[in-house]
Amino acid sequence: MTMLLALAAVVGMFEAGEPGTNKDIDVEVIEVTSTPKSIAHGRYAIDKLAQGAGGDRVRVIYANPFREDPKNPGATNVSIDWHVIVRGMIAMKKAGAKYVCTSFTTTDAERSRDLKSVADQLGMILVASLGNGELDRPYPAMVPGVIAVLGVEQSTSVSREVRDRADYKLSGTVRPGVRGSSFAAARVCGQLATGR
Numbered sequence: 001m002t003m004l005l006a007l008a009a010v011v012g013m014f015e016a017g018e019p020g021t022n023k024d025i026d027v028e029v030i031e032v033t034s035t036p037k038s039i040a041h042g043r044y045a046i047d048k049l050a051q052g053a054g055g056d057r058v059r060v061i062y063a064n065p066f067r068e069d070p071k072n073p074g075a076t077n078v079s080i081d082w083h084v085i086v087r088g089m090i091a092m093k094k095a096g097a098k099y100v101c102t103s104f105t106t107t108d109a110e111r112s113r114d115l116k117s118v119a120d121q122l123g124m125i126l127v128a129s130l131g132n133g134e135l136d137r138p139y140p141a142m143v144p145g146v147i148a149v150l151g152v153e154q155s156t157s158v159s160r161e162v163r164d165r166a167d168y169k170l171s172g173t174v175r176p177g178v179r180g181s182s183f184a185a186a187r188v189c190g191q192l193a194t195g196r
Contacts, residue, residue, distance in 0.1 A: 008057035009193035011049065012092030012100035012124070013186070014085060015042040016078070019062045024050045026057070030091050031084050032064040044174045045103055045186040052190025061095045063088035066104070080104060082111055086118055093122040100124050101189035103182035105131035105138035112139035116146055127189040129181040130162055138162065147192070151184040 008026065013019075019027045020043030027046065042064065049058065065084035092100060100119065105128075106112060119126050130150040131138030136159055141148035148165050150158070151172030163169075172184030190196075 008059045009053070010059045010061065010092075010096040010098070011189055011193045012061050012063075012089065012095075012097040013042075013045065013049070013189070014063055014065050014088060014100070014102045014104065015045045015186075016064060016066050016103075017042040018064075019043060019046050019060065022046050022050045024053060024055060024057060026059045027062050028059065028095070029062045029064075031088060041103070041182065044178055044183055045101070047174055048172070048183040048186040049101065049190040052187035052192075052196065053194045054191075054196055056194040056196075058190060058193060059095070061088075061092045061097055063091075080106060080108075080111075082115075085115060089118055089122060089124065093124060098124060099189050099193050100126050101186050102126060102128045102140060103185055105129060105141070107137070107139065109137070109139050109142070112143050115140050116143045120145075125192075127185050127192065129185040130158065130166055131181055136162075141165065147188065149181060149185040149188045151179060151181040153179045 017039030065081045066078040067081050068078050127147045128141035130141045130148050147167050149168045150166035168188045170184050173179040174183050
């Protein structure tokens with residue numbers, strides 16, 4: 001008797017810190033930069049992705065592209081290593097990921113358009129956070145063709161242009177005091193990857 005096993009959806013994720021564990025998510029860490037390991041952002045994003053997947057198994061190819069400032073170690077203000085992102089997207093594609101979740105926001109429109117171009121060439125879809133109100137034009141979510149997600153908790157603290165750009169507006173609350181568009185984007189990525 002042959003048993004057919006359902007294949008897990010594969011998702012790429014760029015996030016800060018370590019991803020932690022979740023019973024419904026298999027995580028393969030492909031690269032972690034120098035961001036402080038104590039940052040729990042990745043763990044919370046994995047939990048929201050699992051919520052979006054609704055109990056379906058998901059395999060996450062995880063990379064942390066953030067670098068801390070060597071002059072100010074431990075600070076939350078970090079830079080994005082775009083080389084890690086490109087290498088990560090190639091590895092994610094090889095693993096079978098169709099969707100890539102990006103929680104970061106930047107003012108770098110040119111690099112964000114390049115990121116969308118790489119995704120297009122690889123046949124991948126970017127799901128990006130519209131930020132948590134800190135930027136007037138949060139990229140890469142503002143790039144046309146990127147699925148832009150806004151956490152409803154931030155919907156009143158961002159400009160009308162940002163609110164209007166949102167493809168999805170939903171709760172990004174993980175637990176009291178932990179919320180934001182980053183986590184809403186992870187939830188949407190889980191929904192899309194599993195067809196919910």
